[in-house]
Structure formats: structure tokens, C-alpha cells
Amino acid sequence: MSDSNPDLETFREQWRAEVRSRQPVSAQQQQQQQQQQQPTGPSTSVASSSTVANAPRKPPPPPTKKVATAQDGDDDYVQPRAFDDTVMTQMVASAEQAQAAGPSDPVSALDHYEKAVEREAAGKLGDSLSLYRKAFRMDDNVDQKYRNKHFPRPPPKPAAQDKGKDAIAVAKVVAEPQTITELISSYSGLTIEPAGPPVEGMPAPPCPVSSLPDEILVHILRDVAIFDVGDFVRLSQVCRRLAYLVATEDRIWRRVCLGLEYGFGGMHYHFQKQVTWGPLNSEDLVREAAEEDPENPTAPLSLAQRNALHASESTGATLAFYKSLYSTWNLMFRLRPRIRFNGCYISTVNYIRAGMHNANSIAWGQPVHIVTYYRYLRFFRDGTLLSLLTTAEPADVVHHLTREAHAQHAGGAAPHLPSSVAASSLRGRWRLAHAGDNPHSSLSEVEGDLIVETEGVSKYIYRMDLALRSAGKGGTKNNKLTWRGFYSYNRLTDDWAEFAQKNSKPFFFSRVKSYGVRGE
Numbered sequence: 001m002s003d004s005n006p007d008l009e010t011f012r013e014q015w016r017a018e019v020r021s022r023q024p025v026s027a028q029q030q031q032q033q034q035q036q037q038q039p040t041g042p043s044t045s046v047a048s049s050s051t052v053a054n055a056p057r058k059p060p061p062p063p064t065k066k067v068a069t070a071q072d073g074d075d076d077y078v079q080p081r082a083f084d085d086t087v088m089t090q091m092v093a094s095a096e097q098a099q100a101a102g103p104s105d106p107v108s109a110l111d112h113y114e115k116a117v118e119r120e121a122a123g124k125l126g127d128s129l130s131l132y133r134k135a136f137r138m139d140d141n142v143d144q145k146y147r148n149k150h151f152p153r154p155p156p157k158p159a160a161q162d163k164g165k166d167a168i169a170v171a172k173v174v175a176e177p178q179t180i181t182e183l184i185s186s187y188s189g190l191t192i193e194p195a196g197p198p199v200e201g202m203p204a205p206p207c208p209v210s211s212l213p214d215e216i217l218v219h220i221l222r223d224v225a226i227f228d229v230g231d232f233v234r235l236s237q238v239c240r241r242l243a244y245l246v247a248t249e250d251r252i253w254r255r256v257c258l259g260l261e262y263g264f265g266g267m268h269y270h271f272q273k274q275v276t277w278g279p280l281n282s283e284d285l286v287r288e289a290a291e292e293d294p295e296n297p298t299a300p301l302s303l304a305q306r307n308a309l310h311a312s313e314s315t316g317a318t319l320a321f322y323k324s325l326y327s328t329w330n331l332m333f334r335l336r337p338r339i340r341f342n343g344c345y346i347s348t349v350n351y352i353r354a355g356m357h358n359a360n361s362i363a364w365g366q367p368v369h370i371v372t373y374y375r376y377l378r379f380f381r382d383g384t385l386l387s388l389l390t391t392a393e394p395a396d397v398v399h400h401l402t403r404e405a406h407a408q409h410a411g412g413a414a415p416h417l418p419s420s421v422a423a424s425s426l427r428g429r430w431r432l433a434h435a436g437d438n439p440h441s442s443l444s445e446v447e448g449d450l451i452v453e454t455e456g457v458s459k460y461i462y463r464m465d466l467a468l469r470s471a472g473k474g475g476t477k478n479n480k481l482t483w484r485g486f487y488s489y490n491r492l493t494d495d496w497a498e499f500a501q502k503n504s505k506p507f508f509f510s511r512v513k514s515y516g517v518r519g520e
Contacts (some may be wrong), residue, residue, distance in 0.1 A: 003178075072492060090126065106131070110137075112131045113143065113145075114146065116129075116132045119131060121364075150222070159230070161441050178463055184244055184248065187244035188207060190239075191210065192207070193240055217245070218249055222251070222255055225227050226256070228517050229256055248330075254329045255328070255468055256341065257318060258315060262333075262520060263338075265314065265315070267338055269432050270431055271309065271429050272383030272384075273382065275427065277384050280303060285301065288300070289301075289438075305382075317482065320443075320445070321336065333451065334477055335477060337448035337478055339430070339510075341381055341508050341519025342517060342519040343512045344376055344398055344401060345377040345509050346508060347375040347505050349503050349504070351372050351374050352369065352370055353369050354367075358444055372391065373389065375386075375388070376389075376397060376398070376425075379430055380519075381518075381519065384430075385429065385430050386401055386403070387462075390421060398514075399419050400421055401422060406422050406425050406427070409423035410423070426452030427455050428462075429452075430450065431451055432449065433448075433449035439450075448467055449466070449468075450466040450467065451465060451466075452465075453467065456488060459490055460488045460491070462486075463487045463489060464483075465484035465485040466483060467509070468480070480507065481506060482505065483504050486498065486504070
């Protein structure tokens with residue numbers, strides 16, 4: 001049979017086209033196959049056919065679990081097989097073009113990242129996303145390498161060589177700043193400098209305080225601290241000498257800590273009033289004596305004797321803490337737990353609960369309700385307080401949380417006034433924990449615990465066990481009250497029950513200017 005038979009040549013061309021459509025090959029492989037399949041006779045064709053038929057087949061792709069989109073990458077899913085001849089021809093052509101491009105394809109993680117940046121700049125977000133994913137799979141620090149390559153940091157400027165050792169010493173001092181203690185200590189030898197003349201050539205205005213001896217100056221500063229400790233602290237902004245005295249004068253801070261105005265002399269470690277704000281009676285004194293020492297009950301003291309004893313105990317505890325826990329009186333005033341009276345503590349509670357589906361609604365989903373309510377606690381210096389649970393926001397409440405507003409709206413009177421929000425407030429009393437509350441713990445361990453008792457419904461009294469804490473990274477202390485327990489006491493059956501605190505949140509202190517400097 002002759003090789004020039006047109007039927008045989010047609011058959012060979014059809015067979016080659018079918019092989020190319022079933023298995024994509026590169027241009028180099030096609031050239032080799034064409035060289036091997038020259039028309040040298042029937043034996044050559046049979047050998048080539050046998051070789052192709054015995055080639056191992058690729059395993060089938062795993063099943064696809066999601067639909068392909070333009071934004072998805074090839075690594076995220078396996079494309080489904082297509083049975084259309086036109087689609088197969090396009091796939092073969094694209095594969096041959098990709099293999100022919102070879103050297104220009106990205107290889108490393110940085111190449112993929114750079115290619116992704118180019119595609120993103122061109123607006124091809126789908127392609128860029130796929131390249132970003134591949135880059136980060138290969139190297140999770142590829143973005144840092146890209147920045148180091150294309151946006152390197154400028155090298156530090158070399159130090160001048162002609163400034164000598166003095167310049168190096170100055171640079172070391174600047175690089176290593178002083179601590180606050182070292183900085184304040186450096187002000188010890190300074191004096192109060194009077195202000196200069198307002199106009200050159202004229203005499204300077206008088207400054208009597210600059211010529212005062214330290215004894216008189218400290219006495220004046222102590223009176224300022226007793227009147228308003230905030231003004232006393234702000235004097236440190238006047239000059240360095242006053243800053244040194246404010247920070248280091250322990251005689252002033254001792255008076256502040258032991259005093260009744262702002263210090264721990266005004267803290268109560270025993271109840272001073274009844275829950276209804278009435279004075280303590282003989283039954284209260286007997287009950288307190290039995291609670292403090294159940295094993296050896298003694299005759300109760302009179303009210304005056306009791307107050308004197310508790311005042312001496314409070315002073316003794318303050319002196320003991322100064323020697324054991326705090327190095328300075330200034331540090332004690334800042335860090336030791338104490339109640340603040342020039343504002344109120346607010347707890348904001350938010351939670352979500354499911355609503356009821358409306359039968360007339362065509363919505364598929366079930367509605368939900370976002371519930372928000374507030375708890376307010378305002379403490380008074382005589383050991384009493386006001387507690388309020390309401391949905392009204394703080395701006396509408398804090399200015400009306402006063403004794404006068406509570407008395408004015410008792411029983412729901414005058415509901416048309418803005419201050420009527422105080423009608424729902426509850427009277428109560430407060431005290432800080434003392435050693436008798438937990439005989440098995442030291443005084444420092446119970447320090448900062450707070451006990452609050454308020455009116456309840458009918459025969460009940462509510463009790464909140466809280467703890468004074470500090471929130472935030474600033475210098476403000478004792479601005480947070482955390483929950484330790486919430487109970488109800490039945491006065492008729494002498495039983496206690498505990499409330500669930502699923503949605504309870506801590507209280508945070510807010511300054512209220514209308515309360516005054518001391519909160520009186």
C-alpha cells in the first residue's frame with residue numbers, strides 16, 4: 001500500500017487531532033511526535049498508536065463542593081469537567097500558552113506578591129486575590145519582604161565626628177530620660193522665681209510668696225489641700241518648687257489622709273444609719289455587738305462610745321497601712337480603696353432577648369429585643385446612699401439623684417417635673433469591710449470590700465456585696481465597683497436568698513459637678 005494514499009493521510013490527520021484533543025501537550029512534545037510519526041510505513045503508525053494507548057491515565061479529580069466564581073482562586077476548588085468540544089479546545093490552548101510562557105510565571109512567594117500588586121493596580125481583583133493567597137501560603141511574612149524590597153527604611157544618619165565626647169555624653173542623657181522620682185528630686189534646691197517685668201525697663205511685679213519661709217508656705221499649702229485637694233495638686237503646674245512640695249511634702253498628705261474632708265477619716269467601716277436613714281437605736285447596737293463577737297457577747301456601748309471607738313480603730317488601721325503597705329502618704333491617698341462622693345457610680349447593662357413572632361408579619365426571622373437599663377449608686381458622707389434602677393439615661397438622672405428630689409417625689413408626687421425620675425430611688429446605707437467581716441483573713445485582704453443595704457419590696461432588704469477596683473490605664477483610682485454578690489433578706493423569717501447575676505455589669509464612677517467639690 002502506497003504512502004501517498006489520500007485516505008491513509010486523512011485517517012492519520014484525524015487520529016492526531018483526536019489525540020491532541022484528549023491529552024494537551026506542549027509545543028516541543030508536538031514537534032517530537034511529528035518527527036517520530038513521519039510517513040515511513042504502516043509499522044511506524046502501529047508503534048506510535050501502541051505507545052499512546054499504553055500511557056498511564058491521571059486519576060479523576062475529586063468532587064467539587066462549591067460553585068466557581070470569578071473571585072475564587074484555582075487552589076480553592078477543583079473545576080468541574082466540561083464535555084463540550086469547544087470548551088475543551090480552549091482549555092488545551094490556554095494550557096499550551098501557559099507552558100510556553102514558562103520563565104515569566106511567578107515562582108517564589110515574593111514573585112506572587114508582586115504579581116498580585118500589579119493585578120490589583122490594574123483592577124483585576126479576582127486574580128490578585130488568588131495570587132495573594134498563594135503568596136501567603138508559601139511565606140506568611142511575604143508582605144514584610146515586599147516592603148523591605150520596595151520601600152526600605154532610610155539608614156540612620158551617622159553622628160558628627162567633630163563634636164567630641166561631650167556630644168556623645170549629651171546624647172546618652174537624652175536617650176536615657178530620668179524617672180519621675182529623679183526628676184522631682186532635682187527640684188529640691190530650687191526657689192519660687194518671681195515673674196519678670198511686663199515691659200522691659202519697668203520694675204517687676206511684687207511676689208510675696210517667693211520670700212516666704214518653707215514653714216509658712218507649707219502651712220498655706222495645707223490649708224489649700226484641706227479646702228480642695230484638687231486645687232492643691234494643680235499648684236504643681238505653677239513652678240518647679242511648688243511641684244516639689246506637692247509631690248514630697250508628707251506632712252500635708254498625712255493631714256489629707258487622716259482628715260474627714262477627703263481622706264480615710266471620712267470612710268465608714270461600720271453602719272452609721274438605718275436603711276431608712278434613721279439613727280441607730282439600741283436594738284441595732286445590740287445586734288452589732290452580737291455579730292462582732294458571737295462567742296463572747298458584751299453589753300453594747302452607747303452611740304457616742306461606739307463612734308469614738310470606731311474612729312480610733314480607723315486611725316490605727318490607717319497608720320498600720322502606712323507603715324506596712326504604702327511608703328508615702330501621697331501613695332496611700334492615691335492607691336488605698338476609698339469611696340468618692342463628688343459623683344455617682346453607674347452600671348450600664350445591655351443584653352439581647354428573643355421576641356414573639358407576629359402572626360400577621362410576613363418576615364421569616366424571629367424578632368429580637370436589645371434591652372438597656374442602668375443602675376445608679378450615689379454615696380453620701382454620713383453613711384447613707386441612694387440606689388436607682390431605671391432605663392433613663394445618665395444625663396437625665398445624675399443631676400436629680402439627690403435627697404431633696406427623693407423627698408419631693410416620694411409616693412409619686414409631682415410626676416410632671418424632670419426630677420421625678422428620682423421617685424423610684426431606694427434609700428440605703430453603706431460601709432467598707434473590716435476585720436470582723438472575715439475573721440480568717442487579714443485586714444489587708446478584706447480592704448476594699450464594700451457592703452450596701454437598701455430598701456426592698458415590703459418585708460425585704462436588698463444587700464449588694466461589691467469591691468472597689470481601678471479601671472483604665474490612667475492615674476484615676478477607685479473608679480470601679482465589681483460585683484461579689486446580690487442578696488435579699490426577709491426580715492420576718494430571717495432568711496437570705498441570692499439573686500442571679502446573669503446580666504450584671506460593674507459600676508464605673510462619673511464626676512458630677514453639680515454635687516460640689518466634696519459631694520456634700
